[in-house]
Amino acid sequence: MNRTVLLVGVGIAATLLGVLFIGLGKNPNEIRSPLIDRPAPTFALREVGTGRTVDLAQLKGTPVVLNFWATWCAPCWDEHPILVANAKMLPNVQFLGVVFQDEESKILSFLNQRGSSYPTVVDERGKTAIAYGIGGVPETFFLDANGVIVAKFSGPMSNEALQENLRKAFRR
């Protein structure tokens, strides 16, 4: 085989393997969102069950865990008990659920069956989800006390991921 062709082939293969190797080292759940280090887009949405308005701006002063979810999303079922338990254990953190592409009756039924310890609001036409760059659920944003987004986590939340990302929110 021609030596030059062999060298070029080996070079291309090594480059591709290098790129793959770099990708393997990354956590697919930790998404680099363009919103990180920027003020969280503000919204005031209707709370499921009570009908009262929950305004994100009014939650300033405390770190916020903003969880986008839906009842038709199986991984959301898995993370729900973790979020509920942590919301009970962490009174200095405000948890807020945002449900989109769903029906209120199903949300209420879900929360009644599986419990709730924090407010859940409805994103009627998905505008809030779009502003937050939601591609799928569950996705969770961590806001510091100033309302700045410090982290985005994609996929079902674990206790470890929650603690790790909350540390970022408290570090500010």
Place this chain on the structure above:
Amino acid sequence: MMIVLLLLLQLKVPDAASFVGPPQGTPLTGQQLTQRAHEVSGLLRCPVCQGMAVADSPAEMAVNMKAQVHELLARGYTEEQILKYFELSYGQFVLLRPKFEGVNRLVWLLPIGALLVGIGLVFFKLRKLESQHVAPPAVDDPYVDRVRNLVRGDKP
């Protein structure tokens, strides 16, 4: 009815103005609005589909995004502002046509570079083949000698 209206007035969704400022274009209406909404949605990637444009996807997320494009055009936002708004939320991933900047330049330049290198290699190889002197094979065969003489017009 009044209570419902008051409740709705209190509700607030994130506004594009907080991302890209006030509208810088002319509000569109009617057929022009529908057509531009389809064109601009065609430049956005549906985040829950496999390589489909928002304009072509029936997914609920894409339908919501297209509705948002429609609304922003009706409010007078320009195509650039709308694309910027989505880019600030989703990142450049949402743009079906990557921008010619930073590492993205490679997406445009590498295929052109590869093509030029290919053409160069073919040219180089052809020149090399042309310059090589190919000597006629020394064949000591009476049959071949006879054919050669015939071609030259000599008598056998």
